[in-house]
Each structure stands twice: as C-alpha cells, then as structure tokens.
Amino acid sequence: MDNNEVNKEITGKALEGRTTDNPINSVYGNASPTTQGIIQNSKIRERLTVPVGKRDYLFVLLTFLATVIFIRFSFFGGFNLGFTVSYIILFAVTLLYLKKKGKGLPLFPLLCGIFALLLSVPFTLYCDGPIKFISFVAITLLTALFFGGMSNSLKCSDGSYMLGVDALFILFIYPLKYLTLFTDSVKKSSSNNGNKGIKQITYIAGGVAITIPLLMIIVPLLMDSDAAFESLIEKIFGGLTETIVSVIAGLVLTPFVFICIFVLSKGVESLNDKNALTERTFGLSPVLINTVLIIISGCYAMYLLSQTAYFFSAFESLLPESYTAAEYARRGFFEMCAVAAINLCIFFGAYILEKRGEENRIQGLTKGLLTFLTVFTLVLIITSFSKMYMYIDRFGLTRLRVLTSCFMIMLFLVFVVLLLKLFIGKLPYMKIIIILAALTLCSISYSDIDTQIAKYNTNRYFKEPQKEIDIEAIYNLSEAKIPYLIELCEKGNKTVKKDVSYYLADMIYTYGEYDQNKNIYEFDTGFKFISYNKTRNNAVALIEQIYKKSGQEIFDLMRQNDEYYDYRSLR
Numbered sequence: 001m002d003n004n005e006v007n008k009e010i011t012g013k014a015l016e017g018r019t020t021d022n023p024i025n026s027v028y029g030n031a032s033p034t035t036q037g038i039i040q041n042s043k044i045r046e047r048l049t050v051p052v053g054k055r056d057y058l059f060v061l062l063t064f065l066a067t068v069i070f071i072r073f074s075f076f077g078g079f080n081l082g083f084t085v086s087y088i089i090l091f092a093v094t095l096l097y098l099k100k101k102g103k104g105l106p107l108f109p110l111l112c113g114i115f116a117l118l119l120s121v122p123f124t125l126y127c128d129g130p131i132k133f134i135s136f137v138a139i140t141l142l143t144a145l146f147f148g149g150m151s152n153s154l155k156c157s158d159g160s161y162m163l164g165v166d167a168l169f170i171l172f173i174y175p176l177k178y179l180t181l182f183t184d185s186v187k188k189s190s191s192n193n194g195n196k197g198i199k200q201i202t203y204i205a206g207g208v209a210i211t212i213p214l215l216m217i218i219v220p221l222l223m224d225s226d227a228a229f230e231s232l233i234e235k236i237f238g239g240l241t242e243t244i245v246s247v248i249a250g251l252v253l254t255p256f257v258f259i260c261i262f263v264l265s266k267g268v269e270s271l272n273d274k275n276a277l278t279e280r281t282f283g284l285s286p287v288l289i290n291t292v293l294i295i296i297s298g299c300y301a302m303y304l305l306s307q308t309a310y311f312f313s314a315f316e317s318l319l320p321e322s323y324t325a326a327e328y329a330r331r332g333f334f335e336m337c338a339v340a341a342i343n344l345c346i347f348f349g350a351y352i353l354e355k356r357g358e359e360n361r362i363q364g365l366t367k368g369l370l371t372f373l374t375v376f377t378l379v380l381i382i383t384s385f386s387k388m389y390m391y392i393d394r395f396g397l398t399r400l401r402v403l404t405s406c407f408m409i410m411l412f413l414v415f416v417v418l419l420l421k422l423f424i425g426k427l428p429y430m431k432i433i434i435i436l437a438a439l440t441l442c443s444i445s446y447s448d449i450d451t452q453i454a455k456y457n458t459n460r461y462f463k464e465p466q467k468e469i470d471i472e473a474i475y476n477l478s479e480a481k482i483p484y485l486i487e488l489c490e491k492g493n494k495t496v497k498k499d500v501s502y503y504l505a506d507m508i509y510t511y512g513e514y515d516q517n518k519n520i521y522e523f524d525t526g527f528k529f530i531s532y533n534k535t536r537n538n539a540v541a542l543i544e545q546i547y548k549k550s551g552q553e554i555f556d557l558m559r560q561n562d563e564y565y566d567y568r569s570l571r
Contacts, residue, residue, distance in 0.1 A: 048178075049185040050266040056182075059097045061208070063258040066090040068250035073530045076242040079132055081124040082530030088120065091143070094261050098151050108159075108431045109149025115438035116142040122445040127478035127535045130399070131445055138441055144170040145434070151264035159428020161348060174263045175256040182255075182262055212247065216240075283355025286363045293350060293369035300376045333404055336384035340411050343377045347418055367422050374419045381412045396460055397453040398473045403444075410440050448535070450480035458484040462491065471496065475503045479539035482507065486546050489554070501557035508547050508554070511540050521547060 070090050073082030091113075119135045119142070144167040148154045153170070156162035220240075223230035263269065347370055354362050362370075385408045392401055413436050421429040454474050461469040471488070474481050485507075489500040512521030523544040525537065546554070 047184045048181060048268065049188040050181070050268065052182070052185045052189045055097075056262070056265075059093070059261075060182075060254075060258055062093050062097075063261065064208070064250055064254045066093045067254050067257050068246050071249050071253070072243055072246035076246065077530030078533075079123055079136070080530070080536075081532040083123045084120045085530075087139070088117070091117065094147060095150075097261055098147055098265050106149055108428075108435075109146050109154070111435055112142040112149065112438070113146035115435075115442060116146060118442050119438070119445060122448075124532070125534045126445070126448050126450070127480065127533055128399075128445075128448075128450055129478070130403075131441075131449070135441060135445055138438060140171065141167045142434075142438060147261070147264055151267065153264050153267065153269050155269070156430075159431040161352070161430050163430045163434065170260065170264070174269070175260045178259055178263050178268060179255065181268065182259060284353045286354050286366060289350050289354045290363070290365050290369060293346070293366065293373065296346065297369055297372050297376075300373070304376070304379075333384050333388055333408075336380050336408070339380055340377050340415075343373055344414075347373060361425065370422055371419065374415050374422070377415050378412060378419075381408055381415070384408060385412075395468065396457045396470060396473070398470070399449065399453060399477065402449050402453060406440060406444055410437060413440075448480060450477040451535075453477060454481045454484040458487055461488070461496075465493075469496070471499045471503065475506075479536045482539040482542050486542060489546075489550075498557050498560055501554045504543075504546065504554050505558045507543050508551065511543055512547065521551075523547075 066086075066089050070086040073086035077083065116139045119139050122135065123132060141164075145154070145163065148166060148170045154163070154166050156166050219233065223233055350366060350370060351362065354366055356362065385405065388401065388405055388408070392405075414433055417427075417429050417432050417436070421427045454477055457469055457474055460467060469488075471485075474485065474488075485500050485504055488496055489504055492500065508521055512523050514521050523540055525541050525544060527537075
C-alpha cells in the first residue's frame with residue numbers, strides 16, 4: 001500500500017463529498033472554530049495503521065528467532081564465527097521480508113549491503129578488537145542504508161551529508177516513533193476480520209511459550225541419551241544459562257528490530273516527503289561566512305609562509321634542530337588531526353549554512369576560500385604522512401602507527417571529494433565518502449594488520465639488526481603475533497630470546513590449563529562453533545607446540561630476569 005492509500009485509510013470516509021477550501025471544513029463540515037479545534041486534536045491525530053497479513057505474522061516469529069540467535073552467537077561468542085553466521089541469518093531474514101518481486105536495487109544501497117556482508121567475515125578470521133568494534137559500527141550503518149535504499153525509504157537520495165541522518169532515523173527514530181504501529185495495525189485488522197489477527201498473534205505467542213519449556217526438558221534428555229548430540233548442542237549453543245538470557249533479551253529487543261523492518265516494508269515514511277530532510281529553510285549571510293573564512297585563510301597563509309622549512313624538511317628526512325624523530329612525527333600528526341578536524345567542520349559549516357541564491361549555489365568568493373582551505377588541508381596531510389613514514393622507517397610498525405597512516409589516507413580522500421564537490425554541484429559526495437570509508441575499512445580488516453606488523457618488524461630485525469625492535473609492541477598485538485614471537489625466540493640473539501621467553505611464558509599461562517597430577521599444561525584446541533576464530537585457534541595450537549618442544553627452556557630463560565620471575569611467582 002502506498003502513502004496516499006495509508007493517509008486515505010486514516011481519515012476514512014470523512015473526506016468523501018467535501019469540497020470546501022478550508023481543510024478543516026472539508027473534513028468536518030461547517031462546525032464552529034472551537035468545535036473544529038477539538039475535533040482536529042482528537043481525530044486527526046488518530047494512530048496510523050497499515051494492512052497486516054500472514055506474511056507479517058510469520059516474519060515476527062522469524063525476526064524473534066534471528067534476534068535470539070544473533071544475541072547468543074555474537075555477544076556470548078566473543079564476536080567470532082558466531083557473529084558472522086548470526087549476522088548473515090538476520091540479514092537474510094530481513095532481505096526476504098523486504099524484497100519485492102521485479103523491483104531493482106540502486107547501486108549505492110547494493111554496495112552498502114555488499115560491504116556490510118564483507119566486513120562480517122573478518123570477525124571469524126582475525127582477532128583485532130579495535131578493528132572489530134569499528135567494523136561493527138560500520139556494519140550497522142551500512143545495513144541501515146542498504147535496507148533503507150532497498151525499500152526506497154532514503155529521503156536524502158541526492159547523496160548529501162544528510163545520508164547519515166537517514167541511517168540514524170532508520171536505526172533509532174523509526175523504531176521509537178512507530179513502536180505501536182504493528183499492534184495498532186493488528187487491532188484494526190482484527191476488528192475488520194472478526195479478531196482474526198489477534199488470534200493469530202495469540203496462537204504464535206502461545207506456541208512459543210509452550211515450546212520453550214518443552215525444549216528445556218527435551219534437549220537435556222536428548223543430550224544425556226546421545227554423546228554426539230550433546231557435543232553438537234554444546235558446540236553450537238554452549239551453556240544453558242547464556243541461551244536463556246539470549247531468549248529473554250530477544251523478547252525485549254525483537255519489537256524494536258521488527259518495527260524498524262516493518263516500517264520500511266510498509267513504506268510508512270512517505271516518499272512524497274522525500275525532501276523533508278534536505279529542504280533549506282534557513283541560511284546565514286554570505287558576508288558573515290566569508291568574513292570567518294578570510295580571517296582563517298589569512299592565518300593559514302601566514303602559517304605556511306613562516307613554517308615552510310619546518311613542514312617540507314620531512315621530504316628530505318631532515319629533522320629540525322632539537323627535535324627527535326619521534327617528537328617530529330608525532331607532533332606533525334597531532335597538528336594535522338586537530339587542524340583537519342577543524343577544517344572539516346568549517347567546510348561543512350560554511351557549505352551548509354550559507355544562504356543560497358535562486359540556483360542554490362554558494363557564492364564565488366566562498367567557493368574560492370573553501371578551495372584554499374581544502375588545498376591547505378591536503379598539503380598538511382601529505383606533509384604529516386611523510387613524517388609518519390620517517391617515524392615508521394626508524395622505529396618500525398605498531399597498530400597505532402598503521403591505523404594513523406590509514407586515517408590520514410582516508411582524510412586525504414575525503415578532502416579530495418569535497419574539493420571536487422565545490423566544482424561539480426551534482427556530485428553525490430556523501431555516497432562516495434561512505435563507499436571510500438567502507439572500502440578502506442575492508443582493506444584494513446582483510447589485510448590482518450596485526451600479522452603484517454609482526455611480520456614487518458621481525459623481518460626488519462633479521463635484515464637490519466642495528467635497528468631497534470620493540471618486543472613489547474609486538475606482544476600488545478592480537479594472537480597473530482604468536483608465530484613471530486616464536487621465530488624471534490628461536491633465531492634472535494640472547495637478549496631478544498630472554499625478552500621473548502617472558503611473553504611466550506605468559507601465553508602458556510594464559511591459554512594453558514595446569515594439570516597438577518601430570519605437572520603439565522594442557523591446551524584446548526577443539527572446535528567451538530560460536531567462539532571459533534581462525535587466528536586464535538592457530539595461535540593456541542602453536543603455543544602448544546612450542547610448549548612441548550621448548551617449554552622448559554622458555555621458563556628457564558624467563559627466570560633469568562629477577563623482575564619477570566618475581567612477577568610471575570605472585571600469580
């Protein structure tokens with residue numbers, strides 16, 4: 001049902017036969033103004049309802065099951081294989097519900113959906129916690145944009161900065177705004193069909209209520225009767241307590257998840273209001289905007305003029321006097337971050353807030369000043385990146401240095417897109433920025449930066465032993481570090497071996513379980529479905545191998561350092 005039909009259903013037959021110009025009179029006849037006001041407040045605000053059918057009832061149940069699986073597999077599985085599988089299940093259920101026959105999908109939403117699915121896979125492969133957190137946020141936003149575009153509910157389809165607002169509306173505003181839409185629609189549908197809808201919901205809820213206690217009795221009995229079935233259930237679902245908590249959490253969250261999908265499916269948010277988030281009903285004087293830009297641009301010009309030698313010496317790897325390489329690179333980066341962030345806010349502030357003419361274009365002076373601002377920021381990013389390259393060359397890689405470099409590259413691309421937007425008015429710049437950000441995050445996720453960092457630093461140490469190697473920095477990486485710590489322990493010099501042995505011993509303590517009867521550490525390398533992670537499982541297997549091969553030697557090397565030995569003796 002389209003929007004006009006929904007609105008017609010709300011007002012009912014009150015609109016029939018009314019032809020007066022006054023919109024209130026057209027609905028309520030010649031009532032007095034006071035009566036009209038009372039009627040308007042009580043009737044026009046009647047709750048919105050939409051048709052509800054068997055398909056909707058079915059997907060309520062499917063959404064509940066998918067939500068429970070997602071909570072159990074993701075939050076209780078450590079966001080590993082369980083997250084990948086449960087996200088794909090939830091994605092597929094929503095896709096089936098929203099898919100319309102014979103309806104194509106625009107390129108931008110399609111790319112958002114593809115990148116969301118791609119970003120879910122590294123959760124199974126790698127162990128990088130910060131990257132997983134960033135990916136989870138990105139997956140959530142990309143999924144909202146995918147299903148919003150699929151249901152033709154993105155109001156900011158022009159690709160402006162308001163696409164972000166669109167995603168937030170889909171995720172947070174619609175579920176709260178239309179929280180009772182489904183129940184209201186079921187009530188109205190039931191009143192028109194002899195309470196059939198309410199009966200169906202009651203039957204579904206009753207079936208779930210009856211099934212859960214029965215399963216809690218049947219499943220443990222089947223587990224006790226068969227070892228293979230017991231192993232299967234434990235690998236998939238794990239503990240009973242976590243499963244019960246997941247079911248309870250699913251009952252709480254399902255209404256919000258389903259309403260979000262239900263609103264998109266029914267097209268409740270009127271596509272006739274497509275410009276609701278993009279209409280410009282305000283604007284600041286160009287004189288005010290340009291005054292701010294001129295003063296700031298003048299400051300940047302003076303800064304560039306006075307600091308030319310300081311900035312561009314980085315290209316020749318020459319350090320300013322009294323600065324170390326670390327201070328030089330770090331200071332350059334933080335300067336760039338602060339200035340780039342401020343410039344990004346200034347750019348959007350000026351571009352969005354300036355009052356436009358009839359052709360909806362910013363003034364030529366504003367465009368020129370924003371161009372200078374953008375070019376200045378690009379120069380600053382390039383210079384800071386050169387400093388970071390010098391820093392890495394001297395001291396090796398860390399996660400912070402790699403992510404910093406990736407962030408600088410992303411910022412550079414964003415400002416290039418903004419520069420193009422100044423001269424190409426119809427450029428869907430926000431769509432481009434979102435896709436570039438998703439592509440960058442995918443590249444980081446699939447490259448397994450922890451492995452690359454550990455590999456680079458280890459190879460650098462063996463090729464150029466005169467350069468320093470920070471063992472602690474490698475240890476602070478995820479489980480991807482294990483093969484390279486083992487290599488350093490086996491091939492490094494005496495000092496490196498002693499340092500690495502401490503960290504390897506810590507890994508044995510962490511992942512091994514001490515058996516007092518056998519006086520050995522035992523390691524669990526079995527496959528666990530929801531918590532399986534390729535990198536972690538491989539790392540635990542390697543730790544077990546090095547323990548069996550050189551465990552005593554590792555502990556002896558560790559004890560040579562009194563500080564390490566005293567620390568471990570307290571554990």
